[in-house]
Amino acid sequence: AQTVTQSQPEMSVQEAETVTLSCTYDTSESNYYLFWYKQPPSRQMILVIRQEAYKQQNATENRFSVNFQKAAKSFSLKISDSQLGDTAMYFCAFMKHNNDMRFGAGTRLTVKP
Amino acid sequence: ETGVTQSPTHLIKTRGQQVTLRCSSQSGHNTVSWYQQALGQGPQFIFQYYREEENGRGNFPPRFSGLQFPNYSSELNVNALELDDSALYLCASSLDRFSTDTQYFGPGTRLTVL
Numbered sequence: 001a002q003t004v005t006q007s008q009p010e011m012s013v014q015e016a017e018t019v020t021l022s023c024t025y026d027t028s029e030s031n032y033y034l035f036w037y038k039q040p041p042s043r044q045m046i047l048v049i050r051q052e053a054y055k056q057q058n059a060t061e062n063r064f065s066v067n068f069q070k071a072a073k074s075f076s077l078k079i080s081d082s083q084l085g086d087t088a089m090y091f092c093a094f095m096k097h098n099n100d101m102r103f104g105a106g107t108r109l110t111v112k113p
Numbered sequence: 114e115t116g117v118t119q120s121p122t123h124l125i126k127t128r129g130q131q132v133t134l135r136c137s138s139q140s141g142h143n144t145v146s147w148y149q150q151a152l153g154q155g156p157q158f159i160f161q162y163y164r165e166e167e168n169g170r171g172n173f174p175p176r177f178s179g180l181q182f183p184n185y186s187s188e189l190n191v192n193a194l195e196l197d198d199s200a201l202y203l204c205a206s207s208l209d210r211f212s213t214d215t216q217y218f219g220p221g222t223r224l225t226v227l
Contacts, residue, residue: 004155033212043201045156045218091155098212099146099169103155 004094006104013082014112020067021077021107023092029053033095034068036077039106040088048090051075082111115140117206117219125225126194134189134222138206144168145187146216147179150201162187163210191224199226 003026013019025034036048051059051068058066063083067076079086092104118137126132138145144163148156158171162181176192185206191198201223205216 037218042220043223044220045203045205047215047217050215093155095212097169098144098207098210098214098216099161099163100158100171101146101156101216102158105153105155 004092004102004104006092006107008107009105010108010110012110012112013079015082015084017082018078018080019082019109021079021090021092021109023075023077023104025073025075025092025094025102027073027094027096029096031096034066034075035093035095035101036064036066036075037091037093037103038086038088039091040085045091049077079109084111084113087111117204117217119202119204119219119222121222122220123223123225125227127227128194128196130194131190131192132194132224134191134202134204134224136187136189136204136206136219138185138187138204139217142206142208142217143185144207144210144214145181145185146205146207147187147189148203148205149173149198150203150221151197152200156203159189161210168210194226196226199224 032053034051037045063080089106095101146161147159150156160170165181181187201221203221205218207214
Protein backbone atom coordinates (compact mmCIF):
# COMPACT_ATOMS: atom_id res chain seq x y z
CA ALA A 1 0.00 0.00 0.00
CA GLN A 2 1.17 3.48 -0.76
CA THR A 3 1.99 5.69 2.21
CA VAL A 4 2.84 9.37 2.39
CA THR A 5 4.98 10.81 5.19
CA GLN A 6 5.35 14.46 6.11
CA SER A 7 7.93 14.61 8.88
CA GLN A 8 7.48 18.28 9.79
CA PRO A 9 4.23 18.82 11.75
CA GLU A 10 4.87 22.57 11.99
CA MET A 11 7.12 25.13 10.33
CA SER A 12 7.44 28.87 10.36
CA VAL A 13 9.11 31.36 8.04
CA GLN A 14 9.57 35.10 7.91
CA GLU A 15 7.69 37.00 5.26
CA ALA A 16 9.65 37.26 1.97
CA GLU A 17 11.94 34.34 2.87
CA THR A 18 12.06 30.84 1.40
CA VAL A 19 10.84 27.66 3.06
CA THR A 20 10.93 24.01 2.04
CA LEU A 21 8.37 21.42 3.13
CA SER A 22 9.35 17.76 3.02
CA CYS A 23 7.41 14.73 1.80
CA THR A 24 8.40 11.13 1.25
CA TYR A 25 6.26 8.33 -0.09
CA ASP A 26 6.43 4.60 -0.48
CA THR A 27 5.29 2.82 -3.61
CA SER A 28 6.30 0.04 -5.96
CA GLU A 29 4.59 1.76 -8.89
CA SER A 30 6.58 3.41 -11.64
CA ASN A 31 3.92 5.77 -12.95
CA TYR A 32 1.91 7.94 -10.57
CA TYR A 33 1.06 11.52 -9.65
CA LEU A 34 2.13 13.67 -6.72
CA PHE A 35 0.43 16.77 -5.40
CA TRP A 36 0.75 19.54 -2.88
CA TYR A 37 -2.53 20.89 -1.57
CA LYS A 38 -2.98 23.92 0.67
CA GLN A 39 -5.75 24.08 3.28
CA PRO A 40 -6.20 27.55 4.82
CA PRO A 41 -8.41 28.13 7.87
CA SER A 42 -11.37 28.36 5.48
CA ARG A 43 -10.89 24.55 5.13
CA GLN A 44 -11.08 24.40 1.35
CA MET A 45 -8.28 22.31 -0.14
CA ILE A 46 -6.57 24.20 -2.94
CA LEU A 47 -4.23 22.56 -5.43
CA VAL A 48 -0.79 24.18 -5.27
CA ILE A 49 1.21 22.04 -7.67
CA ARG A 50 1.11 18.70 -9.44
CA GLN A 51 3.91 16.42 -10.69
CA GLU A 52 3.67 13.45 -13.02
CA ALA A 53 6.23 10.77 -12.08
CA TYR A 54 7.18 10.11 -15.69
CA LYS A 55 8.31 13.71 -16.11
CA GLN A 56 11.87 14.36 -14.99
CA GLN A 57 11.46 18.13 -14.99
CA ASN A 58 10.37 19.57 -11.65
CA ALA A 59 7.01 21.35 -11.71
CA THR A 60 6.82 25.07 -10.93
CA GLU A 61 3.89 27.41 -10.36
CA ASN A 62 4.96 31.00 -9.80
CA ARG A 63 6.52 31.11 -6.29
CA PHE A 64 5.99 27.38 -5.74
CA SER A 65 8.34 24.70 -7.03
CA VAL A 66 9.06 21.08 -6.22
CA ASN A 67 12.16 18.97 -5.91
CA PHE A 68 11.10 15.55 -7.17
CA GLN A 69 13.60 12.77 -6.50
CA LYS A 70 11.99 9.62 -7.86
CA ALA A 71 14.69 7.18 -6.79
CA ALA A 72 14.63 8.56 -3.26
CA LYS A 73 10.81 8.77 -3.30
CA SER A 74 11.01 12.35 -2.15
CA PHE A 75 8.78 15.26 -3.17
CA SER A 76 9.54 18.53 -1.39
CA LEU A 77 7.79 21.88 -1.89
CA LYS A 78 9.73 25.13 -1.97
CA ILE A 79 7.88 28.39 -1.39
CA SER A 80 9.85 31.47 -2.40
CA ASP A 81 9.13 35.03 -1.27
CA SER A 82 6.71 33.77 1.39
CA GLN A 83 3.57 35.83 1.89
CA LEU A 84 1.21 36.09 4.84
CA GLY A 85 -1.49 34.46 2.72
CA ASP A 86 0.66 31.32 2.46
CA THR A 87 -0.16 30.53 6.11
CA ALA A 88 -2.06 27.22 5.97
CA MET A 89 -1.85 23.46 6.35
CA TYR A 90 0.02 21.89 3.46
CA PHE A 91 -0.71 18.31 2.43
CA CYS A 92 1.37 16.12 0.19
CA ALA A 93 -0.63 13.53 -1.74
CA PHE A 94 0.11 10.47 -3.89
CA MET A 95 -2.18 9.10 -6.58
CA LYS A 96 -1.84 6.10 -8.85
CA HIS A 97 -5.47 6.13 -9.91
CA ASN A 98 -8.01 8.94 -9.68
CA ASN A 99 -10.09 6.88 -7.27
CA ASP A 100 -7.43 6.42 -4.59
CA MET A 101 -5.58 9.56 -3.54
CA ARG A 102 -3.45 9.16 -0.39
CA PHE A 103 -2.58 12.15 1.78
CA GLY A 104 0.11 12.77 4.36
CA ALA A 105 -0.69 14.10 7.83
CA GLY A 106 0.14 17.66 6.82
CA THR A 107 2.56 20.44 7.76
CA ARG A 108 1.26 23.58 9.42
CA LEU A 109 3.08 26.56 7.93
CA THR A 110 3.02 29.95 9.60
CA VAL A 111 4.37 32.99 7.78
CA LYS A 112 5.44 35.68 10.24
CA PRO A 113 5.44 39.40 9.43
CA GLU B 114 -18.55 28.70 -13.59
CA THR B 115 -19.32 27.66 -10.01
CA GLY B 116 -16.93 25.57 -7.96
CA VAL B 117 -17.66 22.58 -5.77
CA THR B 118 -20.23 23.31 -3.07
CA GLN B 119 -21.23 21.29 -0.03
CA SER B 120 -24.12 21.44 2.42
CA PRO B 121 -24.61 21.81 5.25
CA THR B 122 -21.55 23.64 6.58
CA HIS B 123 -21.86 22.22 10.07
CA LEU B 124 -23.92 19.42 11.55
CA ILE B 125 -24.36 18.00 15.03
CA LYS B 126 -25.79 14.52 15.52
CA THR B 127 -25.98 12.00 18.33
CA ARG B 128 -24.56 8.51 18.36
CA GLY B 129 -26.73 6.00 16.48
CA GLN B 130 -28.37 8.57 14.22
CA GLN B 131 -28.10 8.77 10.45
CA VAL B 132 -26.78 11.69 8.41
CA THR B 133 -26.80 12.79 4.77
CA LEU B 134 -24.22 15.19 3.36
CA ARG B 135 -24.54 16.79 -0.05
CA CYS B 136 -22.11 17.86 -2.74
CA SER B 137 -22.59 19.72 -6.01
CA SER B 138 -19.81 19.07 -8.47
CA GLN B 139 -18.14 21.73 -10.57
CA SER B 140 -19.88 22.39 -13.86
CA GLY B 141 -18.98 19.75 -16.46
CA HIS B 142 -17.48 17.30 -13.94
CA ASN B 143 -18.87 13.76 -13.90
CA THR B 144 -16.76 12.28 -11.08
CA VAL B 145 -17.11 12.92 -7.36
CA SER B 146 -14.85 11.61 -4.59
CA TRP B 147 -15.56 11.77 -0.86
CA TYR B 148 -12.96 12.06 1.90
CA GLN B 149 -13.02 12.01 5.70
CA GLN B 150 -10.58 14.32 7.46
CA ALA B 151 -10.27 13.71 11.20
CA LEU B 152 -8.92 16.54 13.32
CA GLY B 153 -5.17 16.98 12.82
CA GLN B 154 -4.94 14.42 10.03
CA GLY B 155 -4.91 14.31 6.27
CA PRO B 156 -8.02 13.36 4.30
CA GLN B 157 -8.81 9.67 3.84
CA PHE B 158 -10.54 8.41 0.71
CA ILE B 159 -14.04 7.03 1.33
CA PHE B 160 -15.34 6.31 -2.18
CA GLN B 161 -15.75 7.72 -5.65
CA TYR B 162 -18.75 7.97 -7.98
CA TYR B 163 -18.48 8.13 -11.75
CA ARG B 164 -21.61 8.60 -13.86
CA GLU B 165 -23.88 7.41 -11.02
CA GLU B 166 -21.91 4.24 -10.27
CA GLU B 167 -19.47 3.61 -7.41
CA ASN B 168 -15.97 3.57 -8.88
CA GLY B 169 -13.72 2.58 -6.03
CA ARG B 170 -13.90 2.50 -2.25
CA GLY B 171 -11.47 3.04 0.57
CA ASN B 172 -11.29 1.20 3.88
CA PHE B 173 -14.66 2.30 5.26
CA PRO B 174 -17.49 0.07 6.56
CA PRO B 175 -20.75 -0.43 4.61
CA ARG B 176 -22.61 2.02 6.86
CA PHE B 177 -20.88 4.67 4.72
CA SER B 178 -22.83 4.75 1.48
CA GLY B 179 -23.35 7.17 -1.36
CA LEU B 180 -25.33 8.20 -4.37
CA GLN B 181 -24.69 10.20 -7.49
CA PHE B 182 -27.52 11.80 -9.41
CA PRO B 183 -27.95 12.39 -13.16
CA ASN B 184 -26.71 15.97 -12.72
CA TYR B 185 -23.58 14.47 -11.07
CA SER B 186 -24.28 15.93 -7.65
CA SER B 187 -23.69 13.43 -4.87
CA GLU B 188 -24.71 12.40 -1.37
CA LEU B 189 -22.78 10.72 1.39
CA ASN B 190 -24.90 8.79 3.89
CA VAL B 191 -23.63 7.51 7.21
CA ASN B 192 -25.81 5.18 9.29
CA ALA B 193 -25.48 4.27 12.96
CA LEU B 194 -23.18 7.20 13.71
CA GLU B 195 -20.26 6.60 16.05
CA LEU B 196 -18.24 9.15 18.00
CA ASP B 197 -15.23 8.50 15.72
CA ASP B 198 -17.27 9.66 12.73
CA SER B 199 -16.76 13.24 13.95
CA ALA B 200 -14.69 14.83 11.19
CA LEU B 201 -14.59 17.20 8.26
CA TYR B 202 -16.12 15.54 5.20
CA LEU B 203 -14.75 16.77 1.91
CA CYS B 204 -15.97 16.10 -1.57
CA ALA B 205 -13.94 16.68 -4.70
CA SER B 206 -15.04 16.67 -8.30
CA SER B 207 -12.99 15.99 -11.41
CA LEU B 208 -13.71 16.31 -15.10
CA ASP B 209 -13.55 12.55 -15.50
CA ARG B 210 -12.27 9.46 -13.70
CA PHE B 211 -8.78 9.44 -15.16
CA SER B 212 -5.58 10.07 -13.26
CA THR B 213 -4.86 13.05 -15.49
CA ASP B 214 -7.93 14.82 -14.13
CA THR B 215 -7.32 17.17 -11.20
CA GLN B 216 -9.62 16.90 -8.20
CA TYR B 217 -11.18 20.17 -7.04
CA PHE B 218 -12.36 20.24 -3.45
CA GLY B 219 -15.37 21.79 -1.78
CA PRO B 220 -15.24 23.62 1.56
CA GLY B 221 -16.36 20.58 3.53
CA THR B 222 -19.04 19.70 6.06
CA ARG B 223 -18.00 19.60 9.71
CA LEU B 224 -19.84 16.71 11.41
CA THR B 225 -19.86 16.44 15.20
CA VAL B 226 -21.24 13.27 16.79
CA LEU B 227 -22.15 13.54 20.48
